[in-house]
Amino acid sequence: MEKEQTTPLRKIIHIDMDAFYASIEQRDHPEYRGRPIVVGGGPEGRGGVVATASYEARKFGIRSAMPSKRAQQLCPDAIFIRPRFDAYREASRKIREIFRRYTDLIEPLSLDEAYLDVTTDKQNIGSAIEIAKLIKQAIRDELQLTASAGVSVNKFVAKIASDMQKPDGLTFIGPSAVESFMEKLPVEKFFGVGKVTADKMKRMGLFTGADLKKLSEADLVQHFGKTGRFYYRIVRGIDERPVEPHRETKSLSAEDTFPYDLTTLEEMNGELDKISQVVHERLLKYGLKGRTITLKIKYSDFRQITRNQSFPYPLNDLPTIRATAKQLLAATDPEDKKIRLLGVGLSNFHDPPPPPPGHAAQLELF
CATH class of the missing domain: 3.30.1490.100 (DNA polymerase, Y-family, little finger domain)
Structure with missing residues (x-):
């Protein structure tokens, strides 16, 4: 068995903007507020693809990467808007300026989400939960947008946590709760588990992290390749990946x-x-x-x-x-x-x- 993590616990925040593109459109166009908005290609002709949808549209089952024609079938009253990436990039730039008030260890994943390592923060606040609250409030006050935050001791758990109380959520998974949290997590929430792998796991009787935890590392590697090593460690709350400010997208x-x-x-x-x-x-x-x-x-x-x-x-x-x-x-x-x-x-x-x-x-x- 691999040696478990012995380094001091980190304080990781994952910030994920709520329906980012659609929220910017609703902010900038009052007539769209409270209405089902779909940002992406329109349904005309061969049809485009949904980039994102407002929460009003998501209630109808509309989701990212869905064909726009299908989105229109689900919600005939949906308003389709072409993306304005210049506006989204500008909002993203301002959000990162807010992040930098607290830390320089920022790993952007896209325009609308990022990891922050606040183990040591610039303002000596000390509390990752308090920093997350301050960031969320600044985004609301300065940009009239909402963000959800997950706070934990590693990247994996922080990212899962940020999705738990959307929109405008803040979820903290403390060190003592990480392993039990991972045991209850459905297998489809694990990194690298798509529909095909999830179906395979369920056919093997693996439905949660607790089920995965019953298998040895060798068993997991045998069934799922090298990703099995990640499953073995993460279900035990071990994720040593650092926040990488200059991470390359290959x-x-x-x-x-x-x-x-x-x-x-x-x-x-x-x-x-x-x-x-x-x-x-x-x-x-x-x-x-x-x-x-x-x-x-x-x-x-x-x-x-x-x-x-x-x-x-x-x-x-x-x-x-x-x-x-x-x-x-x-x-x-x-x-x-x-x-x-x-x-x-x-x-x-x-x-x-x-x-x-x-x-x-x-x-x-x-």
């Missing part, structure tokens, strides 16, 4: 597993349009541009391949992402093949040295 992607196998190029390209739009909106949300576009394909027999194309310059525009994904797909001769999953991603976010004159984009197939 890739960003989206994928979809289909309810039936795709067999025509028209179906495949239609799905790539939707997935590419999700990737595009996430790139804008994180303020990223990448030089490598990757296509992921999983066939009905679970065979999986990737194809990618690198460019000599960083990009994040939707037409290029869509067109490149379709070109990479066409190069695999997809007609009449049964495809159960497609994914699109961008990576290589650092600007390279200027390319030599006449340099063309490289197409890598492997």
